[in-house]
Amino acid sequence: MRGQVLGVDRETGDGQISGDDGRRYVFRPRDWSDSIGPAVGALIDFEADGTAARRIYRLPGTVAMPVVAQPQLGGRNKYVAALLAFLFGVLGVHRFYLGRTGSGIVMLVLSLTVIGLVVTGLWALIDTIRYLVMPEEEFADRYGRRPR
Incomplete structure (x- = not known):
């Protein structure tokens, strides 16, 4: 199925995809199959597994900035x-x-x-x-x- 990445949590790497079927699917970083990783707005191809997206691949020609998980610096120095x-x-x-x-x-x-x-x-x-x-x-x- 084809779709588009709607959002990605910067801390965990979890995200949501809007599928061409009008449904939304969730994914985890381990579901991503290319080296670039998830990016908001990226056009992708994936396998739907219930409400989860598996084996996610970016479609060629997609130009979206990848979301890099940033460590959350705590209050302790x-x-x-x-x-x-x-x-x-x-x-x-x-x-x-x-x-x-x-x-x-x-x-x-x-x-x-x-x-x-x-x-x-x-x-x-x-x-x-x-x-x-x-x-x-x-x-x-x-x-x-x-x-x-």
């Missing part, structure tokens, strides 16, 4: 997390900041002993370095999008 890990890491403050309450409590309890202070100190130093070298998109995926 990797530099603030690194600073907290460096300054107060033995107490697990950076873990609480990032919503990792369980590991924050473990670090806090471990810091009550001398050996635990050494362990949490190394842990915090590794976290500091990891946050600083981690790409913004990966940090946002791990710590910014969804509460944990």
